[in-house]
Amino acid sequence: MKYIMFEDFSGAPVPIIFPKRIDFAEMREQIPYTKVLSAGYVHMAASGFACHGESKSLEVQARPEDAAIISAKLSNPDM
Numbered sequence: 001m002k003y004i005m006f007e008d009f010s011g012a013p014v015p016i017i018f019p020k021r022i023d024f025a026e027m028r029e030q031i032p033y034t035k036v037l038s039a040g041y042v043h044m045a046a047s048g049f050a051c052h053g054e055s056k057s058l059e060v061q062a063r064p065e066d067a068a069i070i071s072a073k074l075s076n077p078d079m
Contacts, residue, residue: 003042003051004058005035005066013037015070024055038063042070 003017003025018027026037040062041053049071054061 001042004039005037007035007037008033013069015073025057027040038066
């Protein structure tokens with residue numbers, strides 16, 4: 001799966017996870033948030049989520065903290 005980490009209007013990070021067959025740029029066009037913080041690929045590993053890679057079209061890459069943010073958001077979607 002791919003992901004893009006956006007900054008919402010309050011400044012909080014918001015991950016959007018989507019299938020590999022959708023381009024990063026196509027997904028970016030669909031989201032109203034103005035700032036992209038990071039993007040790359042996400043998968044489940046033995047220790048939890050793992051993020052890696054980059055989006056050349058968005059000119060951003062995965063960050064070390066992204067896996068923890070995705071895990072926290074999926075554990076508590078209302079946060």
